Amino acid sequence: EIVMTQSPATLSLSPGERATLSCRASQSVSSSYLSWYQQKPGQAPRLLIYGASTRATGIPARFSGSGSGTDFTLTISSLQPEDFAVYYCQQDYNFPYTFGQGTKLEIK
């Protein structure tokens, strides 16, 4: 099983700041099979990024993804109030599909 480890667990930032979230895989993952999701309280996760760097439909350009191999990054260029949420990375390169434990992005 590929273990996905996200850091930091919690990130405290102010609106307008840049957020950098990390995701590390326990073994190499093809970037085509790496996705990021956003989850707000009481809601289902929402797909943000797939293929490591492609924004899903309707996702603002301030969200970007990068990385390859075992290290991947989600960047939010200028935080908006609605961006404070929990973010998960996920791989579907190998079975079983696995998620990271999440990074909580909170308002400082």
Next chain:
Amino acid sequence: QLQLQESGSGLVKPSQTLSLTCAVSGGSISSGGYSWSWIRQPPGKGLEWIGYIYHSGSTYYNPSLKSRVTISVDRSKNQFSLKLSSVTAADTAVYYCARDRGGPEGAFDIWGQGTMVTVSS
């Protein structure tokens, strides 16, 4: 626009079987290239993929749950289902159904709203 809606028992007794259904609307579950997954989230915790059924009917389950899980499809009703047997309190979670585009640049692009299942006597 494709939508998913979970339904089923919200309270299950220990050792019994959890049963949930995901109704697909706005599109056909038989559309090629997609798989249909169940994912769960215990209260205050992260996401765990349970398994999927492919549009062809083939299935794959998370080995951690494989002995207790069955996912099936009812094409006539455009829905798929989850059965999880011998449940314990550790199976208490919000259960989501989701569509997986599959293959490279796949991902879970459409999710149901989720349904809370509590295991308690």
